[in-house]
Amino acid sequence: MAKNSKNNTPNKKPKFSMYWIYILIILLLLGTQFFTGGSMWYQQKKISDTELKEFLTNGDVERIEVVNNSHTAKIYIKKEALQKDVHKDVKGEDSLIPQTANEEVPQYKVNFGDQQNFENQVRKIIKETNQNTELDFEPDTNNWIVSALFNFLPIILFIGLWIFLMRRMSGGSGGGAGGQIFNIGKSKAKLFDEKKDIRATFKDVAGLEGAKEEIQEIVEFLKNPERYTSLGGKIPKGALLVGPPGTGKTLLAKAVAGEAKVPFFSLSGSDFVEMFVGVGASRVRDLFKQAKEKSPAIIFIDEIDAIGRARGKNNFTGSNDERENTLNQLLTEMDGFGTNTNVIVLAATNRADILDKALMRAGRFDRQIYVDLPDLNERREIFEVHLRPIKTKEALDLDFLAKQTPGFSGADIANVCNEAALIAARKGKKAVDKQDFLDAVDRIIGGLEKKNKIITLEEKKTIAYHEAGHATVSWLLEHAAPLVKVTIVPRGQSLGAAWYLPEERQIVRPEQMLDEMCATMGGRAAEKVIFDKISTGALSDLEKVTKQAKAMVTIYGLNDKIGNITYYDSSGQSDYNFSKPYSEETAQIIDKEISEIIEGQYKRAIQLLQENQHKLTLLANQLLEKEVIFKDDLEAIFGKRPFEKEIFGKEKNLEA
Template identity: 80%
Template structure:
C-alpha cells in the first residue's frame, strides 16, 4: 500500500520552476522605476506647450534625454481639462501629487525643446523648472543582454531531451536511441492469446517448433542425453501459409521472453545502425535468457552478400547481416537464446546464414492440403454464425490452392455477403459466392457489352468447357459464366485432382483445354480476338516449363536450366547457347501450336454440341456440370472424385 500511495503522489515538474522565474522577472520589471503603480498619460509636445503657457506645469523632468515627464500644479489638477489624469491620481489629497507625473511625451530634438521651453517661460514669466534625470532599468537591460543566450540554451536543452526520448520515449524512437532494438517483448506481463490450438494444420511444422518450446521449459529432458538445443529455426513457405501465426503461437505457448520484430526494423539510412540494433537485441535477449527472438521477413537483411555491391562502397545491409551471423554463432554466443525467422524467399538468403549452427532447422510451411483446409475452416468458422447444413468437406474441396489467409478471407467475405442479403446465418451458397468473388473478382453485370461480343465470349467459354470435358486428364468443369468478373469477361471453374507429380500427357491435356477458347473462336467465326490473353500467357508458361525446367522435351533432352538456389538471377548471360535458345523457342512454339490444332479438331468434331452449349450459355449466362452431362453425356474416364478448383479465362 505504501508503494501505491507513493506512486499516486504528483510528480515534480521542472515547468513550475520556469513559471516562477518568469513571474519573478515580470514582477521586477513591473515594479521597477520609482515604485510607480501606473503609467502617465501620453501627450504631445504641442499640448505640453499649451499646458505650459496656461501655467499648469509645475516642473518638467527630462529622462535619459529621450522622454519628458510633466508634473502639474495642484491647481491645474482641479481643472476640467485634466480630469482624465485627476482620476488616476489618488495621492492628491495626501499632498504627494508633486512626486507623480501626470503626462509624458517622447522628445524629438532636445535642443529645440529646450529653446522652446525657455522662450515660453520667459514670455509668460513662469516659475516652471526643468530637470534632467538618468534612469536605469536593471532588469530590462539584464534581460536584453541575457535573453539570446537563455533562448539558445533553452532550445538546446529541449532538443536534447527530445532526441534522448525525454527519459520516457520508446527505445529506438529518437536519435540517441537509434541504435536500440525495436523488438517488441512478449512475456508474462505482455502475454499473447494465440496458442497451438489456434494453428490448424501444419502438423509437421508445429511438432518441430513445439519441440523448441519444450526444450526451453524442460531442458534437462534433452541435455541429460547430451543433446543441444537448435540455435535457430527458419520457417519457409508461400505467403499466407501461417509462418507468422506459428511464431505467435510459440510466443503464447512458451513461458519465456519472446522478442518479435521485422527484418526491415534493422534497416536505417544511418551507417552502423543495423549492426548496433542487432547487438542490442541479442544483449537484451541474453539478459532475459532463456529467450526466443523472432525475425519476420528476414530476407530484408539476410540476402546473399557481394551480389549487388558493384561500387565497392560500404553496404549497411551486409554489415547488419555480418553482425547477425556473429551473434548467432560466434565466440560468447549464449545457447539459451533461440532465433526463429520467417521468409518466403529462402532462395535469396546467404549461405552462411543457412548453415548448421545458425539455422539448424528449415521448416517448410506448405499450402494446406484437403484435410488441413478443413481444419483451417473449423478454426475460422468459430466466430461465424453458420447454417446447420454447412458441409466443411465440400468447402475444403472448393478451395484448392488456398492458403490459410485466403481461407480466412473466404469466411469473412461469406459473412459479409450473408449480412448484405439480410440472412440470419451464413450458408453454403454464401461461401460459394465468396470463393467466386475472391477467385474471379466482383461481378460487373452493368458492364456494356455488345451482342456480338457477348456471343464471342459465350463460344469462347463453351470451347473451354467442351475441350476439357472431352480430354481424359483435363480438369472436369464445375461452372461456366459469361457475366464479367474483375478484369475477365467470362470465366470457367474447374476441379482438378490433387497431384504430387504431373506427367507429360496431363500437362498437354491442360494446355489443350486452355486453348479451347481461342480454338472455338476460330472454328465458329474463322476469326480470333484478344480475349485469349490470359490463356496464351498460361500455356506459354507451361510449355516453357516443360522444355527448360522439367526436361519433358525430346529435342532438349533430360536437361534443366532451373536454378533452385536463386543465384542465376544475378547472371548476365543465359545458361545455354544461342543455338539452344533457338531450339527452345521452336519447341515451345511447336508444343503450343500442336495443342491448338488438337483443340480445333476436337471442336470441329463436336461443333453441334459446342453450338448447343454456347446458346444455353447465352440464354442463362451461367451453366453448371449437370448441363454439360445433359449435352455431352457422362465422362467415361476412370478418375477419382475431383478435389480442387481453379479458374481460367
C-alpha cells in the same frame, strides 16, 4: 496483496511532450509584449523637438516621461486634446493596444541629444506657458529584457527543434528502448508476457502437423533441456521457418510464445534498419544481451530477409552497406553465445533463396522448417478454426469447402470465412449459409461481379462461345480439369470466367500438361471455328500456355530436342546475370519448340471443337440465355464424363 495491487495499478503520470516547449515559448513571447508595454503591438508616433514645443505651447501635453540613458522621451496627450485634428492619427485609451492594468499608453515619442539640455528646454516652456504638464523619469528596464530575449530566443528554438527531430528519427516520442535519442541503439524487440500478451497456442494452429512437431520439440528443449543434454545432445541454436506467404509462419511463432512459458522477444527484420550508421549492429548486440539476461528465452525475427539478404549482391557502388554490417553482427552473435545459454533464434521468411549462405549454415540456423500450403485434410482443420466465430445457418460440409479451396493458404481461408460473413450481412441474412461461402470463393478468385458493365450483343456472343470452348475441350480431354461453373457475367477484369477443380498432383506428366494447354486454348479455338476470327480476349490464356510450354522445354526437361537439361537456378543467382545460360543457337531451338507445342495444342483444340460443333453451339446458347451454367448442364449436352474420378483442386479463372 498490497504489493500486487500496486504493481497492477496503471501509471497515470503524464508523459512529457515537445508541444509543452512550444506553448511555453509562445507564452513567453506574449508575456514579454504585455509587460514591456506592447512595443511589438504598437509603436508610438515619432515627432521632432519643434512639434513637441508646439504641443506644449498649446497645452496638449499631460505628461512627459524621460527614459534614462536611452535619449528617448514618451509623450502622453490629454484626453480632451486627442479630439483635435492634429492628433487624429494616434490612438487613445479605447484602442486595442495591449497594456497592463492601470497603465496609460503614450501617443508620441521624441528623440533628443543631451538629456540635461532637453530637460531645461521643457521646464522653460512649461514655466513660460504656465502649464501643469508633468515631467517624470523612468529607468531603462525594458531594453535589456527585450535584448536578452531576442538574443537567446533563436538558440532556444534551435535546441528545441533539434531535440524534436532527434526524437522523431529515433523511433518515437515516448520513453523506453529506442524512444529517446540516447536509446537509439537499443533493441526494438517486444517482450511478450505469457500472462497478458500471448493468446495463441498450438490448438489455434490447424494443420501444419510436421512443422508443429519440430516447433514443439524446440519448446521442449527450453522446458526440459536435461532430457536432451544428458545424452550428449546440444540444444539447436536456431530454426528457420520457410514457406509461401500466408501459410502460418508468424502464427506458429506466436504459438511458440504461448506454449514455451519463457521470455519471447519478437521483432521484424526491418526494425534493425535505421538512417544512422551502426545502429543496426548496436540493436543486434542489445537484443542478444537482453535475451541472455532472461535465459532461457526465444528470439523471433519476422521477415529476416530484410537484413539477411546475401552480401555483395546489388552493391554496384562498392560502398559500405549498413545492412551488411547488421548482418555481420547477427552472424557473430548467433555463433558467439554458447549452447548452454538456452537462447534459441526463430526466424521466418518466404525468400529463403536470397538469404546469405553464412546465415543458413549449421550452427546458426540448425533447422529449416518448411511450412507448405495445406492439403485437403489440413484445409478442413483450418476451416474449423476460422468458423468458430462465424454464425452459420446450418452444419456446413467442411469436406466440400476444403475441396472448393485447394491451393489456398491459411490466410486465404480466413479471408474466405470473413468474406462469406460480409456477403451474408450485405444480403440482410441472420446467419451465413453454404451459398455465401461459394460466393466468397468466387469473389476472391474472380473478383466482383459487374452486371451493369456495358457489352454489345456481338461481344456477348463472342464471350459465350469463348467460354463454351473452354468448357467443351476440358470436358472431352482426360487429363484436363473438370468444369464446375461457367459464366459470361463480367467479374473483376475478365469478361467471362470458367471455374474448374483440377486434380492436386505431386508430379505432372507431359500428357497432363498438354491436355491443360489444349483446354486453355479452347477459347480462342472456338472463336476461330465459329466466327473464323480471333480477338484479344485470349490474352490471359496465351500468357498461361506460354509459361507452361516454356517450363516444359527449359525447366522440366520434357522436350526431346533440348533433352534432359534444365536452365532453372534454385539459388536465384541467375537473377543477377546479364547473359543467358545457353547459346543463341539453343535459344532459337527453344523458341521454335515452344511455338510448336502451343500451335500443336491450338490445332488439336480446333479439331475437337469441329467434331463437336453442334454441342458447342448448344452450350453457348444456354450461356447466352442463363449467363451461368453448371456441371449438370454439360452432362445434359455431352453425357457423363467417361474418365470421371475422385478429384479436387484449386478453382481457376480463365479470362475471356
